[in-house]
Amino acid sequence: MKFAVIQFPGSNCDQDCIRAINDLDGATADYVWHKDSSLAGFDAVVVPGGFSYGDYLRCGAIARFSPIMQAVTKAAAEGKLIIGICNGFQILCETRLLPGALVRNRDLHFICEHVHLRVERTDSAFTNKLTANSTLHVPIAHGEGCYFADDATLNELKAENRILLRYSDAQGNVTEAANPNGSKENIAGICNSTRNVFGLMPHPERACEARLGSTDGRGIFESMITAFSAQ
């Protein structure tokens, strides 16, 4: 399985993603520049974290119109797996591949810390190797990670079981105190209605080696490999 990791000017988690994926069995990863317009030969796409185009205007607002995002939109329509992490999540929302938007954290601060995530659903290409209601210990690093959507959209996400990860405490309780950024419904990660596009603010690629304090992020990439192999 071949992953494309998109590089925008200002991406800074691209190398982490390449390393994490190349370390997994059955997967390789390569960079794709934002000015490229083809994803031919790739089976899945990672839109990585960072500060694409300096976060000018709004996070992800300018990246949305880069040539490669047209190819990403086409790949999504073809059913390829797309994962957007942190700034990548913001870009997928701006591109309208995912509903809602990420706004300034409730307390205005940039937050860089490990959080706990409760696995809400395992019926997706991104969570099938995880255990329902278990918790993942994964870092977040963002200033604009507060997930916002209107009530109609939130109801749709819930009804279609598209909220895959929620911020929780270590025991898996989804509480306001465990919500680091003020996200609606403690949402940390959602997928689209066809369940092949996933966006999350936490960084699974930074939790793939024991020396980094956690390997809980590996399960997300391993789920993608499993889903792809089953196709």
Add this chain to the structure above:
Amino acid sequence: MKVIVNVMPKPSVLDPQGAATAQAMKHLGLEGVGTVRVGKQIEIEIDEVDEAKLHEIARDLLSNPVIEDYEIIR
């Protein structure tokens, strides 16, 4: 000519920047401060205006309709 696009967070969206700014204003002794909301203003120098295109740009690039409203002033 100069065209101005104002972009403001929707009333339903939490605006912690506005809340923090209101707090600072009160701290500095400004009385009677209610809700403060922080948006942005974009000035565009432009020769001629294609009205439909300008609205498209304001809607798709300059603002995000999920969280923001825009108005065009000239």
